[in-house]
Amino acid sequence: MGAQFDITYVFEYFIKLLPFIKISLLIVAGSILLGLGFGFLAALPRLYKIPVLKQLSQIYASFFRGTPILIQLFLLYYGLPEILKLVSIDISKLPVLLFVIIAYGLHSGAYVSEGIRAAVSAVDRGQVEAAYAIGMTGFQAFSRIVFPQALAISIPILANLVIATLKDTSLAFTLGVMELTGKSQTLPTMSRHFIETYIALAAVYFMISFILEKLFHLAELRLLRHETGVVKASRISLVRKWLNRELPAEIALNKGGSGI
């Protein structure tokens, strides 16, 4: 299979893939934004223990965390038009890209809702009590005390999710979307240099996740500057250690291996 390995093809394909980063990133950005919305909506009934809605959001989170993203892509691609046809909206003409973003959005929303729950419950109970004790209302205590702290705690969770979603977008090619992986499938058809293409593809993904990780790390340091004693001592590991201590064990900080 394929031709003799030739490193120059790796560089050539790497350059050729670069323009398609924006499609992959578009899917990531769109679906994370959508996911934040879905996730927030799904987290509220569980934080405030609203009956029925709470169960629904649990089922939502369980389903989208409990099934492979690949299956979800197909399910949504074939299912959504049918469902919307019921309310006589015809979306069969919409671009595939939109389905893909909705699918990844629903998927990441499930993780966002769990993340929000975890981050909010990781904020020490004493913080809320102190807020009440100085006379704050429930809303003031949430928006001024709990939320900013939860935000700092959730940055690594969000970072993980964004990078996992980036890696997941490599599956969008199965629906014919021309993102990085989709493009890479078309490159070696003439030259037969498959391995070079895939190495170039992996390198592009690696580059993006590396940059994203650095950016999130900066954001984390900034939001956690109040934990200076911890942050200064060592760079990333101690920040994570602090977080791991604060977070209840059952919420793993990451998607595990599922960020394929």
Place this chain on the structure above:
Amino acid sequence: MKLDFSFLWTAFIKLLPAVPTTINITVVSVLCGFIIGTFVALSRIYKVPVLNQISTVYVTIIRGTPMLTHLMILYVGLPLLIDGLGKEFGWSFRSVSIPMIGFAYISFSITAGAYFSEVIRSGMQAVNKGQLEAAHAIGMTTPQALRRIVFPQAFAAALPNLSNSVIGMLHGSTLAFTVSVVDINAQAQIVASTNWKFFEAYLAAALVFWGLTILIERLTALLEKRVNLYNRGGVA
């Protein structure tokens, strides 16, 4: 929408023969990944020269790239390598005799190894340093201390993450379709396109995966209860 329930059931039945394939891939990649992960984690924790650096590069690269690319590179790279070496040394073994599922096994194990090493590493780091010192103080050797004191506690700490990673590998096994292995996902594709009922077929596949995932979660919860008895302090 006319959801065809009877076909949903038919699809479900037709998917069942593919379940063992999915489970095989998951189990093999989890077991191999766990072994690789343990070695990698230990060489990083104890900063074994050379191995530590190699491990770091391995983990960083694998975690920074999609699992799909690992499979693709291995799928086209391994035959090049084997046949190249074979020609050099006159082996009779040719890459065509590797079964397709073999690529999935190898590639997913490499992927899993990187993720598991991180899980194991953070589990080990969660064990208080005093535990190891106390074990040394009563005269245990380091391997004894690791085996009898540190590992059991690390396992308890890592359990939720381990479970997540196993679920991740279960879901990741759907990628095997790209190397023509017929797992649940590929079977769903076949069922869907032969009957022209895509939604029902994939819904059935989703339900199977959902069930398997919940099963793993339940088992983890049971295991956690047993393992964490000591954490609660009481004699419950």
Place this chain on the structure above:
Amino acid sequence: MIKLRQISKSFGRNEVLKGIDLTVEKGEVVAILGPSGSGKTTLLRCINYLEKPNDGEISIDDFTVHCRKPVKKDIHILRQKTAMVFQQYNLFRHKTALENVMEGLVIVKKLPKDEARKKSIELLEKVGLGNKLDSYPSQLSGGQQQRVGIARALALNPEVILFDEPTSALDPELVGEVLAVIRKIAKEGITMIIVTHEMSFAQDVANHVVFMDEGVIVEEGNPREIFQSPKEERTRQFLARITPESTYVI
């Protein structure tokens, strides 16, 4: 004047407070003593509604909360009339010392920012932390954090400050600095209710001592009565167990 009438509180079937009556005059420093599990912290937390009493009345001057059917707005007013210093300090972790003190002034009392800042700086200087304005809680020692906590409570000009074992989370060598600050503000005539284990401190600073056990007030009176000639056997036993070595010299 603060009046508690028939305050009772249960957690599930466990009755923690069994109808507490207590009157605190303006400017009094009340020390609540008692073995652990006697309900003293719960009582303190009921006064600003961090715990909901099941029954009873809480009055501050002519403002009253009826605990059986409390109005949300009343709880809010009650909390503005009281302030609390916590055992675990509970400083807002994402805010500096100065911001911690300003927070209540700006958000709750709606003071203009520069006015709040001026007042907060004064208070932090008063507790001896004029040089730590921009430090985050994680950069402060326990004793320093607790002094910020006291400044935060003072800032709100409350009718009463509630102290929940303010020194029991501190390293022994840091206890003194916190007690010194409390002693200093006690002299200014601010009403305080202190749950504490520091007997000599209680004896020395309080002018009203309450001894609690098993959810009831066993005995109360001025410190000399309680410490030198307790009437009740339970008080005597408790003091005999605890007094000998409680000597933090300030």
